[in-house]
Amino acid sequence: MTGDTYPAARIVAGAVEQYFAQCRAAMPGFPEIAPAPDGQTIEQIATTGFWASLRQEEGRSPKISLAWVPPEQAGHPLRFARPFPLEPGLLARLAPAVERPGIHLGVWEHGGELYVWGTTRSIPPACFVLEVVQPGLLVIKRRRAREDGKFANVAVLHGDQVKMVDERGGDLPAGMLNTSPLLAFASTRSWTDSVNVVVQLALSMRTHGHGGSLLIVPRDSDEWRRSIVHPINYPAEPAFTGLSSLAALEPDEEDRAEWMDAVRRAVDQVAGLTAVDGATIIDDRYDLLAFGAKIARSRGSAPVERVVVMEPVVGARPAVVEVSELGGTRHLSAAQFVRDQPDALALVASQDGRFTVFYRPPGQDTVHAHRVETLLL
Structure with missing residues (x-):
């Protein structure tokens, strides 16, 4: 490597190399698996x-x-007439053309050097992806088996801080799996099984940048109303079923893309309400009940002072x-x-x-706070 170094990239390169090697080993016989990058390649791309x-x-x-992928494994890519050496100035100049979601700059090796060969929307499973999110914030990801699922976050590099995502460390206690909303965060591996509505809501809430609160309550109980100030600012009467009706469908494979697009629009509609002051409330089937609601401590309840993070x-x-x-x-x-x-x-x-996802484990008085921004980047 030449030029300025980035210590965090050097620190994480070995662990990431091992991670992608294990990914390939876990997918024997799977067609079109992406090549696994070595540590030096990972360090150079991240740096x-x-x-x-x-830069600006x-x-x-x-x-x-x-995306670390050869053009031959990138579907129908846009290929440059000649590849360009991988360097910061080039990336900064090309960024405005490829900043929309789903577009990757393809990077590959030739003659011992790394080059940017073009752009692509299609990459193979287990493909190494480095996403530049904001100044000093990088996320290393991989494409899961389903191309329409959220990429799996592998590591987050923020300045001199390095966080390797623990795919099992995100698991919630088994006793919490009796309610459908918590299944969304039961395991980081569950995020790719289908369109995970709660995770999509979390992503959309984080994207709008205003901050917000979303409360998910049981459909068959009105007990939650005891913890809300009345009258509620913006109740939905009747409950809005735009998202719940879509989430309940099981589309055929040929209709899946259109269905997913409709779900995402409905998710953005509900998540957008969380930008309004107060909490948005949905039930565990995703019916919208209210937004702009003020939370109040229930009568006789002790105030929360500490949480388990x-x-x-x-x-x-x-x-x-x-x-x-927090x-x-x-x-x-x-x-x-x-x-x-x-x-x-x-x-x-x-x-x-x-x-942050707040929940209270069964049989416990202590509130738990699950910090999941490393999974949502």
């Missing part, structure tokens, strides 16, 4: 992406997705912290809501990109 993220073109920071990151351990360490009023009210309504789930997006 170049990092320095590109600190016309006052804008670049957002780029780089967990994060699906290698080496992370549960820690008991003051609720104020955020402000939005986090405190969400923690109080699930303390008083143990059958509910609360999703909280912060304006700075943090995302």
Whole structure:
């Protein structure tokens, strides 16, 4: 390698190389598996992406997705007449043309050097992808087996911080799996089984950037109303079923793309309401009940002071912290809501990109806070 180095890329390269090697070994006989990058390639791509993220073109920071894939495995790519050497200035210049979701710059090796050969929307399973999210923030991902599913996050590099995602560390306790919303966060591996509505809501909430709270309550109970200030600012009467009716469908494969597009539009419609001051409330079948709702501590309930925080990151351990360490009023009210309504789930997006899922395990008084922004980037 030549030029400036990026220590975080060097630190993570070995672990990421091993991860992708294991991915290939776990998919024997699967057609068109992407090649696994070696540690030096990973370090060079991440380093170049990092320095590109600190540049600006016309006052804008670049957002780029780089895929380690040869043109022959990229479906019907747009190929440049000649490949360009992989370097930060090139990435910053090309970023405006490829910043929309689903478009990748293809990177491959020739003569011992890495080159950008073109752009593609199609990449094979287990493909290494580096996404430049914002200045100094990179996410290493891989494409799952289903091309229409969310990519799996492998590692997050933020400045000098490195977080390797623990695919098992994201698992919730088995006793929590009796309610459908919690199945969405039961395991990071479950995110690719189908269109995961709760995860899509979380992604959309995080994307709008205003921060917000989403409460998911049982359909067959009105107990949650005891923890809400009345009258509710914006109740839905009758409940809005636009998202729930789509989520209940099981489309044929030929209709899947159209159905997924409709689900995403409905998700954005509901998630957009969380930008309004107050909490948005849906039931566990995704019927919209209200938005702009104010949370209140139930009569006779003890206030929440501490929560158990967990994060699906290698080496992370549960820690008991003051609720104020997680955020402000939005986090405190969400923690109080699930303390008083143990059958509910609360999703909280912060304006700075943090995302927390609050729940109360069966038989416990302690509220748990599941930090999942490393999975949503």
